[in-house]
Amino acid sequence: MVxxxxxxxxxxxxxxxxMTTGVLALVFIxxxxxxxxxxxxxxxxxITENYCSLPFWICISFFIICTAVTLLYLSxxxxxxxxxQKLAFPVIAAVLAGISVxxxxxxxxxxxxxxxxxxxxxxVLLNDVSFYYNNISDSPTIQISGMDADGRRKTFSxxxxxxxxxxxxxxxxxxxDGSQALTAAITYLPYSETILDIDxxxxxxxxx
Numbered sequence: 001m002v003x004x005x006x007x008x009x010x011x012x013x014x015x016x017x018x019m020t021t022g023v024l025a026l027v028f029i030x031x032x033x034x035x036x037x038x039x040x041x042x043x044x045x046x047i048t049e050n051y052c053s054l055p056f057w058i059c060i061s062f063f064i065i066c067t068a069v070t071l072l073y074l075s076x077x078x079x080x081x082x083x084x085q086k087l088a089f090p091v092i093a094a095v096l097a098g099i100s101v102x103x104x105x106x107x108x109x110x111x112x113x114x115x116x117x118x119x120x121x122x123x124v125l126l127n128d129v130s131f132y133y134n135n136i137s138d139s140p141t142i143q144i145s146g147m148d149a150d151g152r153r154k155t156f157s158x159x160x161x162x163x164x165x166x167x168x169x170x171x172x173x174x175x176x177d178g179s180q181a182l183t184a185a186i187t188y189l190p191y192s193e194t195i196l197d198i199d200x201x202x203x204x205x206x207x208x
Contacts, residue, residue: 021062031055046194054112065096071089121190
């Protein structure tokens with residue numbers, strides 16, 4: 001009986017903590033959205049958006065972790081049902097914990113690792129450039145891809161404006177006799193792969 005009361009008390013605390021982190025995430029989404037609008041309006045490169053969104057992603061990760069822990073306590077409280085039902089909550093909790101770690105690493109850890117590179121970003125020259133556009137979801141996937149100097153294919157996310165510019169240049173090369181190709185010089189942060197600058201030009205193909 002005492003154990004049941006302790007579990008109920010812990011679940012209640014976890015539910016309140018989960019609700020608090022959810023509310024904080026909604027609050028932190030405002031500066032995140034504002035920074036995204038400012039970055040696009042000013043022709044920015046996404047750095048402001050990256051770092052203004054850190055509190056939001058931290059809250060989201062913590063929210064998911066709280067949900068996972070709550071499910072684990074619920075599995076301890078559950079005393080009825082078969083083993084499949086008792087196993088469901090721990091499995092879901094493990095999946096949520098994995099999602100939380102992934103979100104935290106991609107959206108928080110990588111931008112923080114990029115801080116030393118803000119004044120000395122990496123650069124790469126891509127040849128054999130191609131573009132990918134998928135507009136199925138509300139946030140379309142727009143990417144540029146090409147081969148670097150070592151023959152490795154690298155892919156970056158770009159804006160609609162950069163996509164339109166690149167496609168126009170690519171069409172120019174396709175309308176020629178094949179003696180020219182599209183290249184892209186990209187300056188970017190290595191861990192988050194945030195593009196700081198992109199310069200797409202039509203150049204002559206090297207003579208065979």
